[in-house]
Amino acid sequence: MKNFIEPIEKLIGEFSRLPGVGKKTATRYAYKIINMKEEDVQSFASSMLKAKQNVHFCKICGNWTDEEICDICKKNNQKIICVVEEPKDILAMEKVKDFGGTYHVLHGLLDPLNGKGPDDISIKPLLERISKNDVQEVIMATNPTVEGEATALYIAKLLKNLGVKVSRIAQGVSLGTDIEYVDEVTLTRAILDRKEL
Amino acid sequence: MKNFIEPIEKLIGEFSRLPGVGKKTATRYAYKIINMKEEDVQSFASSMLKAKQNVHFCKICGNWTDEEICDICKKNNQKIICVVEEPKDILAMEKVKDFGGTYHVLHGLLDPLNGKGPDDISIKPLLERISKNDVQEVIMATNPTVEGEATALYIAKLLKNLGVKVSRIAQGVSLGTDIEYVDEVTLTRAILDRKEL
Numbered sequence: 001m002k003n004f005i006e007p008i009e010k011l012i013g014e015f016s017r018l019p020g021v022g023k024k025t026a027t028r029y030a031y032k033i034i035n036m037k038e039e040d041v042q043s044f045a046s047s048m049l050k051a052k053q054n055v056h057f058c059k060i061c062g063n064w065t066d067e068e069i070c071d072i073c074k075k076n077n078q079k080i081i082c083v084v085e086e087p088k089d090i091l092a093m094e095k096v097k098d099f100g101g102t103y104h105v106l107h108g109l110l111d112p113l114n115g116k117g118p119d120d121i122s123i124k125p126l127l128e129r130i131s132k133n134d135v136q137e138v139i140m141a142t143n144p145t146v147e148g149e150a151t152a153l154y155i156a157k158l159l160k161n162l163g164v165k166v167s168r169i170a171q172g173v174s175l176g177t178d179i180e181y182v183d184e185v186t187l188t189r190a191i192l193d194r195k196e197l
Numbered sequence: 198m199k200n201f202i203e204p205i206e207k208l209i210g211e212f213s214r215l216p217g218v219g220k221k222t223a224t225r226y227a228y229k230i231i232n233m234k235e236e237d238v239q240s241f242a243s244s245m246l247k248a249k250q251n252v253h254f255c256k257i258c259g260n261w262t263d264e265e266i267c268d269i270c271k272k273n274n275q276k277i278i279c280v281v282e283e284p285k286d287i288l289a290m291e292k293v294k295d296f297g298g299t300y301h302v303l304h305g306l307l308d309p310l311n312g313k314g315p316d317d318i319s320i321k322p323l324l325e326r327i328s329k330n331d332v333q334e335v336i337m338a339t340n341p342t343v344e345g346e347a348t349a350l351y352i353a354k355l356l357k358n359l360g361v362k363v364s365r366i367a368q369g370v371s372l373g374t375d376i377e378y379v380d381e382v383t384l385t386r387a388i389l390d391r392k393e394l
Binding site for chain 2: 003004008013018020025029032033036043049050054071088
């Protein structure tokens with residue numbers, strides 16, 4: 001006989017689509033849903049739909065928003081643009097107090113081996129933004145991976161032709177780590193970029 | 198400023214209600230939902246509601262079912278009843294091939310310290326089932342915890358007065374474990390209940 005009745009089996013299947021959720025965890029979640037009050041399940045289901053239906057990309061920067069333009073673009077300085085890969089990177093960057101600039105989300109990185117070229121990520125809108133506003137500086141905050149570095153360098157080259165100042169977030173040892181455990185690539189970079197005291 | 202826009206914040210709150218899900222995991226789940234296709238989110242939300250609305254307790258045994266009587270009660274032998282704490286215990290027990298009996302879900306355990314007495318769990322329906330059918334044996338498969346043991350003993354006493362054969366699942370070392378790591382209570386029980394070879 002099959003293990004679960006159909007409505008539970010189906011719900012377990014849906015939960016299994018969430019990142020990092022296997023069948024056991026999905027089963028726990030499904031049982032939790034069945035044990036919740038009906039109005040709570042209804043509110044859960046409707047928040048899910050509402051989030052999907054009302055959240056879209058900000059027209060300017062590509063961040064998630066439920067309005068036309070996101071709160072950051074409304075308030076912050078449009079002359080400093082920090083370029084990130086995904087909207088969730090903005091959350092991390094926003095923890096930096098007093099940044100005050102705006103963002104630009106690429107929605108991906110250059111990855112020629114997987115067929116992702118400059119037209120597949122949001123580079124053109126960035127160039128348009130820069131030509132429209134009098135942008136002073138663009139900070140590349142893509143991940144320090146091969147693709148992140150390549151994308152940062154590619155965009156930096158384009159922007160230098162436009163005469164815009166481009167910078168890259170510093171790379172080195174993280175605060176609070178043990179030098180003993182730092183990988184050699186990071187350590188090499190940390191030594192190359194050493195600062196005089 | 199707040200970290201998330203309202204629809205995402207709300208969805209994260211809902212996901213945080215799932216067992217073992219903290220804010221970080223809930224955020225990952227929420228982003229996954231926003232990145233899913235709208236029809237997929239709709240199907241997810243509707244499976245959630247359907248599972249909640251269509252799944253209820255089997256009239257006979259208290260297992261989850263979407264019909265009046267669950268598949269196990271329909272097919273299996275009503276003269277052998279295995280008593281468990283929760284519907285999910287039935288799933289585990291059903292992996293035992295050739296059991297062929299039916300179940301009875303207590304939906305809780307006796308726990309006087311937390312104000313849970315015999316009337317708070319499904320003992321009365323069990324007694325009714327036994328007096329209606331000609332039950333041959335009742336197997337107590339509550340968890341081997343203090344409350345599980347106490348509940349098993351309490352029900353066993355009631356049933357013996359009715360002249361029903363009552364048994365308890367065997368306790369001892371689990372198959373495949375290292376004796377070295379087995380706790381002393383389990384080991385004591387394993388020695389007390391030793392079997393002649």
